[in-house]
Amino acid sequence: MPILLDPEENETRALLKFAGSFDGKSVLEIGCGDGRLTWRYADHAAHVTGIDPDAERFKKALSTRPRHLRSRVELHHLGLDDFASRTHTDQFDIAILSWSL
Amino acid sequence: MVHALETVHSLLKPGGVLVDIHLGTEKAGILAQVNGKEYFLDSVEETDDYIEYKQANEALAQVIERGLFTIEEAGQFTFLIHAATIEEMREYLTANWKDAILNESVDIKARELLTPSIERYGIFVREEILITRFKRG
Numbered sequence: 001m002p003i004l005l006d007p008e009e010n011e012t013r014a015l016l017k018f019a020g021s022f023d024g025k026s027v028l029e030i031g032c033g034d035g036r037l038t039w040r041y042a043d044h045a046a047h048v049t050g051i052d053p054d055a056e057r058f059k060k061a062l063s064t065r066p067r068h069l070r071s072r073v074e075l076h077h078l079g080l081d082d083f084a085s086r087t088h089t090d091q092f093d094i095a096i097l098s099w100s101l
Numbered sequence: 102m103v104h105a106l107e108t109v110h111s112l113l114k115p116g117g118v119l120v121d122i123h124l125g126t127e128k129a130g131i132l133a134q135v136n137g138k139e140y141f142l143d144s145v146e147e148t149d150d151y152i153e154y155k156q157a158n159e160a161l162a163q164v165i166e167r168g169l170f171t172i173e174e175a176g177q178f179t180f181l182i183h184a185a186t187i188e189e190m191r192e193y194l195t196a197n198w199k200d201a202i203l204n205e206s207v208d209i210k211a212r213e214l215l216t217p218s219i220e221r222y223g224i225f226v227r228e229e230i231l232i233t234r235f236k237r238g
Contacts, residue, residue, distance in 0.1 A: 003184050010179055014122075014230075014232045015232070018233070090115065091112055091114065093114055095112060097123070100123075
Protein backbone atom coordinates (compact mmCIF):
# COMPACT_ATOMS: atom_id res chain seq x y z
CA MET A 1 0.00 0.00 0.00
CA PRO A 2 1.45 3.40 -0.89
CA ILE A 3 1.57 6.18 1.68
CA LEU A 4 -1.77 7.97 1.74
CA LEU A 5 -1.87 11.64 2.66
CA ASP A 6 -5.11 13.12 3.94
CA PRO A 7 -7.26 10.33 2.45
CA GLU A 8 -10.40 11.95 3.89
CA GLU A 9 -9.50 15.24 2.13
CA ASN A 10 -9.99 17.27 5.33
CA GLU A 11 -7.32 19.72 4.18
CA THR A 12 -9.03 20.38 0.83
CA ARG A 13 -12.40 20.89 2.48
CA ALA A 14 -10.91 23.29 5.04
CA LEU A 15 -9.08 25.26 2.35
CA LEU A 16 -12.15 25.60 0.14
CA LYS A 17 -14.15 26.76 3.16
CA PHE A 18 -11.56 29.23 4.48
CA ALA A 19 -10.41 30.71 1.17
CA GLY A 20 -13.99 31.42 0.14
CA SER A 21 -14.65 31.51 -3.58
CA PHE A 22 -11.67 30.98 -5.91
CA ASP A 23 -13.79 32.00 -8.92
CA GLY A 24 -11.92 34.48 -11.11
CA LYS A 25 -9.21 34.88 -8.46
CA SER A 26 -5.48 35.13 -8.83
CA VAL A 27 -3.85 32.84 -6.24
CA LEU A 28 -0.30 32.64 -4.89
CA GLU A 29 0.58 29.40 -3.10
CA ILE A 30 3.76 29.71 -1.03
CA GLY A 31 5.32 26.32 -0.42
CA CYS A 32 3.32 24.45 -3.04
CA GLY A 33 5.67 21.47 -2.70
CA ASP A 34 4.84 18.69 -5.14
CA GLY A 35 1.46 20.26 -5.94
CA ARG A 36 -0.54 17.81 -3.85
CA LEU A 37 -2.86 20.53 -2.54
CA THR A 38 -2.59 22.80 -5.60
CA TRP A 39 -4.21 20.35 -7.99
CA ARG A 40 -7.15 20.04 -5.62
CA TYR A 41 -8.27 23.69 -5.83
CA ALA A 42 -6.67 25.06 -9.02
CA ASP A 43 -9.69 24.16 -11.15
CA HIS A 44 -11.69 26.75 -9.24
CA ALA A 45 -9.23 29.67 -9.70
CA ALA A 46 -8.55 31.95 -12.67
CA HIS A 47 -4.80 31.67 -12.23
CA VAL A 48 -2.47 30.02 -9.70
CA THR A 49 1.20 30.76 -9.08
CA GLY A 50 2.94 28.11 -7.00
CA ILE A 51 6.40 28.67 -5.57
CA ASP A 52 8.70 26.34 -3.68
CA PRO A 53 12.45 26.45 -2.99
CA ASP A 54 12.81 22.65 -2.66
CA ALA A 55 14.24 21.32 -5.93
CA GLU A 56 12.99 17.76 -5.57
CA ARG A 57 9.42 18.73 -4.75
CA PHE A 58 9.40 21.37 -7.47
CA LYS A 59 10.46 18.76 -10.05
CA LYS A 60 7.69 16.47 -8.89
CA ALA A 61 5.15 19.30 -9.16
CA LEU A 62 6.26 20.02 -12.73
CA SER A 63 5.97 16.38 -13.71
CA THR A 64 2.61 15.74 -12.06
CA ARG A 65 0.86 18.98 -13.06
CA PRO A 66 -2.30 17.84 -14.85
CA ARG A 67 -2.33 18.71 -18.55
CA HIS A 68 -5.57 20.70 -18.28
CA LEU A 69 -3.98 22.94 -15.60
CA ARG A 70 -0.81 23.80 -17.52
CA SER A 71 -2.07 27.17 -18.77
CA ARG A 72 -3.68 28.02 -15.44
CA VAL A 73 -0.99 26.98 -12.95
CA GLU A 74 2.51 28.42 -13.25
CA LEU A 75 5.25 27.01 -11.05
CA HIS A 76 8.46 28.66 -9.91
CA HIS A 77 11.44 27.08 -8.18
CA LEU A 78 11.92 30.08 -5.88
CA GLY A 79 11.71 31.11 -2.27
CA LEU A 80 9.36 33.91 -1.28
CA ASP A 81 11.97 36.70 -1.21
CA ASP A 82 13.33 35.86 -4.65
CA PHE A 83 9.86 35.59 -6.08
CA ALA A 84 8.78 38.91 -4.54
CA SER A 85 11.86 40.69 -5.92
CA ARG A 86 10.72 39.77 -9.46
CA THR A 87 7.03 40.44 -8.96
CA HIS A 88 4.87 43.55 -8.85
CA THR A 89 3.17 44.33 -5.58
CA ASP A 90 -0.62 44.18 -5.10
CA GLN A 91 -1.01 41.30 -7.59
CA PHE A 92 -2.87 38.50 -5.86
CA ASP A 93 -6.41 38.11 -4.53
CA ILE A 94 -5.53 35.10 -2.37
CA ALA A 95 -2.24 33.95 -0.85
CA ILE A 96 -1.92 30.50 0.70
CA LEU A 97 0.86 29.77 3.16
CA SER A 98 0.85 26.04 2.73
CA TRP A 99 2.65 24.55 5.75
CA SER A 100 5.41 27.04 5.02
CA LEU A 101 5.37 29.78 7.68
CA MET B 102 8.65 34.83 9.76
CA VAL B 103 7.46 38.39 10.29
CA HIS B 104 9.41 39.39 7.18
CA ALA B 105 7.67 36.64 5.18
CA LEU B 106 4.28 37.92 6.31
CA GLU B 107 5.25 41.49 5.38
CA THR B 108 6.21 40.21 1.93
CA VAL B 109 2.91 38.38 1.53
CA HIS B 110 1.16 41.59 2.55
CA SER B 111 2.93 43.49 -0.24
CA LEU B 112 2.02 40.86 -2.86
CA LEU B 113 -1.67 40.80 -1.98
CA LYS B 114 -4.12 43.29 -3.44
CA PRO B 115 -5.74 45.61 -0.88
CA GLY B 116 -8.49 43.59 0.79
CA GLY B 117 -6.87 40.34 -0.38
CA VAL B 118 -7.08 37.15 1.62
CA LEU B 119 -4.30 35.15 3.25
CA VAL B 120 -4.97 31.55 4.25
CA ASP B 121 -2.35 30.15 6.58
CA ILE B 122 -2.12 26.40 7.16
CA HIS B 123 0.33 25.13 9.74
CA LEU B 124 0.76 22.47 12.40
CA GLY B 125 -0.50 23.48 15.82
CA THR B 126 1.67 23.31 18.91
CA GLU B 127 0.07 20.00 19.92
CA LYS B 128 2.38 17.11 19.08
CA ALA B 129 1.34 14.76 16.31
CA GLY B 130 0.49 11.22 17.37
CA ILE B 131 1.44 7.92 15.79
CA LEU B 132 -1.19 5.20 16.01
CA ALA B 133 -1.79 1.66 14.89
CA GLN B 134 -5.12 0.57 13.48
CA VAL B 135 -5.82 -3.08 14.16
CA ASN B 136 -9.03 -4.63 12.87
CA GLY B 137 -10.64 -1.19 12.90
CA LYS B 138 -9.52 -0.31 16.43
CA GLU B 139 -7.00 2.48 17.12
CA TYR B 140 -4.01 2.12 19.47
CA PHE B 141 -1.92 5.16 20.44
CA LEU B 142 1.77 4.28 20.11
CA ASP B 143 3.55 7.54 20.91
CA SER B 144 3.86 11.22 20.07
CA VAL B 145 5.98 12.27 17.13
CA GLU B 146 8.80 14.31 18.60
CA GLU B 147 10.70 16.98 16.71
CA THR B 148 14.37 17.87 17.13
CA ASP B 149 13.40 21.50 17.86
CA ASP B 150 10.43 20.52 20.04
CA TYR B 151 7.86 22.17 17.74
CA ILE B 152 9.38 25.58 18.42
CA GLU B 153 8.89 26.88 14.88
CA TYR B 154 5.12 26.48 15.21
CA LYS B 155 5.10 28.62 18.36
CA GLN B 156 7.22 31.17 16.48
CA ALA B 157 4.75 31.13 13.59
CA ASN B 158 1.91 31.95 15.98
CA GLU B 159 3.95 34.77 17.51
CA ALA B 160 4.79 36.21 14.08
CA LEU B 161 1.13 36.17 13.12
CA ALA B 162 0.22 37.92 16.38
CA GLN B 163 2.79 40.62 15.63
CA VAL B 164 1.52 41.45 12.14
CA ILE B 165 -2.05 41.51 13.41
CA GLU B 166 -1.06 43.96 16.12
CA ARG B 167 0.59 46.16 13.50
CA GLY B 168 -2.62 46.13 11.43
CA LEU B 169 -1.14 44.33 8.41
CA PHE B 170 -3.76 41.61 8.67
CA THR B 171 -6.98 40.97 10.53
CA ILE B 172 -8.30 37.51 11.40
CA GLU B 173 -11.59 36.68 9.72
CA GLU B 174 -11.93 33.01 10.66
CA ALA B 175 -9.85 30.43 12.48
CA GLY B 176 -10.26 26.69 12.85
CA GLN B 177 -8.51 23.38 12.69
CA PHE B 178 -8.69 20.05 10.92
CA THR B 179 -7.17 16.60 11.29
CA PHE B 180 -4.54 15.52 8.79
CA LEU B 181 -3.74 11.82 8.49
CA ILE B 182 -0.75 10.06 6.97
CA HIS B 183 -1.42 6.36 6.38
CA ALA B 184 1.22 3.66 5.92
CA ALA B 185 1.04 -0.12 5.78
CA THR B 186 3.86 -0.70 8.26
CA ILE B 187 5.95 1.15 10.81
CA GLU B 188 8.99 0.75 8.52
CA GLU B 189 7.13 2.41 5.65
CA MET B 190 6.09 5.28 7.92
CA ARG B 191 9.65 5.76 9.14
CA GLU B 192 10.89 5.89 5.57
CA TYR B 193 8.27 8.47 4.64
CA LEU B 194 8.99 10.66 7.67
CA THR B 195 12.74 10.52 7.04
CA ALA B 196 12.23 11.80 3.51
CA ASN B 197 9.47 14.31 4.15
CA TRP B 198 9.48 15.42 7.79
CA LYS B 199 13.19 15.69 8.37
CA ASP B 200 13.16 16.80 12.01
CA ALA B 201 10.57 14.24 13.14
CA ILE B 202 11.73 11.66 15.68
CA LEU B 203 10.04 8.31 16.29
CA ASN B 204 11.25 6.64 19.46
CA GLU B 205 12.24 2.97 19.25
CA SER B 206 9.44 2.08 21.63
CA VAL B 207 7.03 2.77 18.76
CA ASP B 208 8.44 -0.16 16.77
CA ILE B 209 8.16 -2.47 19.77
CA LYS B 210 4.56 -1.49 20.49
CA ALA B 211 3.63 -1.75 16.80
CA ARG B 212 5.09 -5.27 16.56
CA GLU B 213 3.33 -6.37 19.76
CA LEU B 214 0.03 -5.51 18.14
CA LEU B 215 0.80 -7.58 15.06
CA THR B 216 -0.55 -11.06 15.81
CA PRO B 217 -1.45 -13.85 13.36
CA SER B 218 -5.18 -13.31 13.91
CA ILE B 219 -5.09 -9.78 12.53
CA GLU B 220 -7.04 -9.16 9.34
CA ARG B 221 -6.56 -5.41 8.93
CA TYR B 222 -3.51 -3.49 10.09
CA GLY B 223 -2.13 -0.06 9.40
CA ILE B 224 -0.05 2.74 10.88
CA PHE B 225 -0.99 6.37 10.78
CA VAL B 226 0.19 9.74 11.98
CA ARG B 227 -2.50 12.14 13.13
CA GLU B 228 -1.80 15.87 13.13
CA GLU B 229 -4.06 18.68 14.27
CA ILE B 230 -3.60 21.49 11.78
CA LEU B 231 -4.51 25.14 12.29
CA ILE B 232 -6.09 27.03 9.42
CA THR B 233 -6.76 30.76 9.53
CA ARG B 234 -8.23 33.24 7.09
CA PHE B 235 -6.77 36.74 7.28
CA LYS B 236 -7.75 39.87 5.42
CA ARG B 237 -5.03 42.24 4.27
CA GLY B 238 -5.32 45.44 6.29
